[in-house]
Amino acid sequence: DAKTTQPPSMDCAEGRAANLPCNHSTISGNEYVYWYRQIHSQGPQYIIHGLKNNETNEMASLIITEDRKSSTLILPHATLRDTAVYYCIVRALNQAGTALIFGKGTTLSVSS
Amino acid sequence: GAGVSQSPRYKVAKRGQDVALRCDPISGHVSLFWYQQALGQGPEFLTYFQNEAQLDKSGLPSDRFFAERPEGSVSTLKIQRTQQEDSAVYLCASSRNEKLFFGSGTQLSVL
Numbered sequence: 001d002a003k004t005t006q007p008p009s010m011d012c013a014e015g016r017a018a019n020l021p022c023n024h025s026t027i028s029g030n031e032y033v034y035w036y037r038q039i040h041s042q043g044p045q046y047i048i049h050g051l052k053n054n055e056t057n058e059m060a061s062l063i064i065t066e067d068r069k070s071s072t073l074i075l076p077h078a079t080l081r082d083t084a085v086y087y088c089i090v091r092a093l094n095q096a097g098t099a100l101i102f103g104k105g106t107t108l109s110v111s112s
Numbered sequence: 113g114a115g116v117s118q119s120p121r122y123k124v125a126k127r128g129q130d131v132a133l134r135c136d137p138i139s140g141h142v143s144l145f146w147y148q149q150a151l152g153q154g155p156e157f158l159t160y161f162q163n164e165a166q167l168d169k170s171g172l173p174s175d176r177f178f179a180e181r182p183e184g185s186v187s188t189l190k191i192q193r194t195q196q197e198d199s200a201v202y203l204c205a206s207s208r209n210e211k212l213f214f215g216s217g218t219q220l221s222v223l
Contacts, residue, residue, distance in 0.1 A: 006138075032210075034210075036164055036212075041216070042214075042216050042217075043116070043203050043205070043213050043214025043215050043216050043217055044155065044203075044205075044212075045214070046212065046213070049210065049211075053122045085154075087154060098160075099147075099157035099160055099168070099171070100157075101156045101157065102147075102154030102156070102214060103154055104153065104154050105154055
């Protein structure tokens with residue numbers, strides 16, 4: 001079973017920030033938080049991952065709480081092309097051969 | 113190619129027919145994963161290869177499902193005597209480190 005909890009759906013206006021929450025209260029000390037997204041009819045796409053510090057790349061920012069029990073993925077200026085299912089996953093980094101366990105994710109709908 | 117390639121993109125099979133789904137991973141990627149995704153659900157793990165070795169097949173739903181990667185590159189997922197409940201998108205992913213790169217999948221419809 002997935003070790004994370006996400007809201008099933010969220011809406012966001014184009015150009016606004018999309019903040020997607022994820023709860024992972026049973027996360028272990030060596031587990032990272034990964035985010036992937038899946039656009040309709042495509043395979044999942046890696047977005048970002050982090051351990052305990054906030055991370056930022058060209059796609060998004062990841063904010064992890066100090067107790068590491070929850071995190072938020074931030075898309076700073078959402079566009080229509082960001083409409084997708086977003087998956088939050090926890091996995092130990094040294095388990096590169098361990099499969100990602102997906103839950104149902106959050107369906108983000110960006111509208112104009 | 114630059115990404116993970118899967119073929120065919122769509123496959124329609126009659127119940128009881130055998131099917132073979134192909135995955136061409138990114139060159140140099142050691143790890144290869146197969147997932148099954150039912151409509152409206154997240155991908156579910158089927159099996160994992162490290163080079164040619166199948167290290168985890170715990171997700172294969174029955175002995176009708178078989179996967180191979182004989183030369184540590186291209187992989188084939190075979191489903192024997194297909195059933196309607198096998199209808200799903202089958203995703204392949206490869207990786208060299210902590211990031212997985214997915215193909216667009218093969219949509220299998222069993223009639």
